[in-house]
Amino acid sequence: MNIYFDENIPFASEFFAGFGNLKSFSGRDVDAETIADADVLLVRSITRVDEKLLSANHRIQFVGTATIGVDHIDTDYLLSRNISFASAPGCNATSVGEYVISALLVICQRMQANINDFTVGIVGAGNTGSALARKLAALKVPYKLYDPLLATTDDREFVEFSEILTCDAISLHVPLTRDGEYPTFHLFDESVIKNLSPQQILINACRGEVVDNQALLQQKLAGGGPQLVLDVWENEPNVLVELIEYCQVATAHIAGYSLEGKSRGTEMLYQALCHLTGLESKLELHQFMPAGDFILRSEQTPKSGLPATMEEIYRRVFQVYDVRRDDQIFRQQLLKKGFDAIRKNYPVRREFSALNLSARDSLVPDMLKSLGFSIQFSRT
Numbered sequence: 001m002n003i004y005f006d007e008n009i010p011f012a013s014e015f016f017a018g019f020g021n022l023k024s025f026s027g028r029d030v031d032a033e034t035i036a037d038a039d040v041l042l043v044r045s046i047t048r049v050d051e052k053l054l055s056a057n058h059r060i061q062f063v064g065t066a067t068i069g070v071d072h073i074d075t076d077y078l079l080s081r082n083i084s085f086a087s088a089p090g091c092n093a094t095s096v097g098e099y100v101i102s103a104l105l106v107i108c109q110r111m112q113a114n115i116n117d118f119t120v121g122i123v124g125a126g127n128t129g130s131a132l133a134r135k136l137a138a139l140k141v142p143y144k145l146y147d148p149l150l151a152t153t154d155d156r157e158f159v160e161f162s163e164i165l166t167c168d169a170i171s172l173h174v175p176l177t178r179d180g181e182y183p184t185f186h187l188f189d190e191s192v193i194k195n196l197s198p199q200q201i202l203i204n205a206c207r208g209e210v211v212d213n214q215a216l217l218q219q220k221l222a223g224g225g226p227q228l229v230l231d232v233w234e235n236e237p238n239v240l241v242e243l244i245e246y247c248q249v250a251t252a253h254i255a256g257y258s259l260e261g262k263s264r265g266t267e268m269l270y271q272a273l274c275h276l277t278g279l280e281s282k283l284e285l286h287q288f289m290p291a292g293d294f295i296l297r298s299e300q301t302p303k304s305g306l307p308a309t310m311e312e313i314y315r316r317v318f319q320v321y322d323v324r325r326d327d328q329i330f331r332q333q334l335l336k337k338g339f340d341a342i343r344k345n346y347p348v349r350r351e352f353s354a355l356n357l358s359a360r361d362s363l364v365p366d367m368l369k370s371l372g373f374s375i376q377f378s379r380t
């Protein structure tokens with residue numbers, strides 16, 4: 001069996017060597033000829049899988065994407081050729097939630113605001129939106145959910161889109177869709193954006209095309225528009241460079257790039273391929289995952305003035321993930337190295353759960369635990 005995989009899929013060799021011959025490719029450059037003899041194709045979000053890519057291949061049985069989003073896959077075409085398909089729903093949802101929490105704390109610190117005074121509007125209440133909601137709940141930050149597709153079947157309380165637009169921060173967690181009753185392409189178009197005030201925060205960590213980037217830029221040039229946290233951009237890798245200087249946080253589509261998040265995607269495809277081939281699923285991610293290794297550097301501690309408990313939250317969140325690192329890399333390296341190179345060389349980032357703390361070392365162990373950190377509550 002020939003297994004072709006994107007070179008940016010972590011632990012691909014560890015998980016898939018048992019299935020046959022492994023060959024890696026560059027996700028942006030792969031073409032029909034390269035994968036003509038693939039039985040299995042494993043991609044990430046930058047590879048469009050469609051008739052053009054698979055036209056020269058008459059043997060492929062399985063396509064997997066180690067991502068949550070599937071907007072790069074022509075699933076109708078796969079179905080028409082009876083090719084099995086799997087994605088990795090939820091694999092990096094925690095990572096996205098932690099990205100948004102880190103970004104909100106950075107902005108609160110800059111504004112000298114208290115995160116508990118914010119209400120966060122979450123657009124899309126699936127895996128990533130819910131991961132964020134759980135972390136906000138842990139911090140006792142009020143939030144509202146908008147998801148018209150879930151509203152009729154889900155027990156949680158939902159609000160109208162218009163109510164979301166009044167929130168202090170709005171965080172987007174929808175798939176990119178162009179059809180159906182609730183398409184998300186340019187859900188935030190000029191008419192929506194122009195009604196957001198400069199005091200509001202707009203966070204996009206789903207797909208760039210959900211927000212009209214030109215309309216954002218025009219609002220910013222006119223002196224208006226919300227404060228921006230942009231992880232995703234229209235037309236990646238060719239982003240609207242002029243918009244970057246207007247962002248509080250700007251990053252290279254890495255919200256989901258924790259080592260755990262990316263690797264869970266690989267593990268989920270392994271499980272799907274085991275299922276398809278009838279092979280017993282013996283490998284588990286924890287066999288390959290290194291221990292977390294965190295050193296708390298003095299510059300990561302927040303400025304004083306916060307309540308001690310909140311200071312502890314800032315300290316621990318930034319100890320594991322400070323989004324300013326990725327913002328700085330993006331601003332410094334985008335023009336010199338390019339969008340894809342920043343993503344390819346992404347430094348190892350762990351999730352909050354990789355930091356093991358003793359309850360005795362913390363002022364707020366319960367809150368940190370609910371936020372996702374590993375806390376040992378010992379009796380002695």
Ligand SMILES: NC(=O)C1=CN([C@@H]2O[C@H](COP(=O)(O)OP(=O)(O)OC[C@H]3O[C@@H](n4cnc5c(N)ncnc54)[C@H](O)[C@@H]3O)[C@@H](O)[C@H]2O)C=CC1
Pocket residue numbers: 068069070089090092093096123124125126127128129130146147148149150173174175176182183184187205206207231232253254255256257
């Ligand atoms: N920046 C990054 O690194 C990452 C980005 N993503 C993106 O985030 C998207 C969402 O991920 P998940 O939450 O895991 O997906 P999900 O499928 O679990 O949840 C998406 C939710 O959005 C809702 N939805 C669909 N259309 C909507 C609309 N018009 N208005 C409001 N809600 C709507 C759906 O009903 C669903 O509940 C993915 O499709 C992917 O494109 C995902 C992971 C990482």
Ligand SMILES: O=C(O)C(=O)[C@H](O)COP(=O)(O)O
Pocket residue numbers: 008043044045046066067068069070092253255256257
């Ligand atoms: O899972 C998703 O959906 C994402 O957006 C991924 O984090 C994107 O990562 P790449 O597939 O582009 O490496």
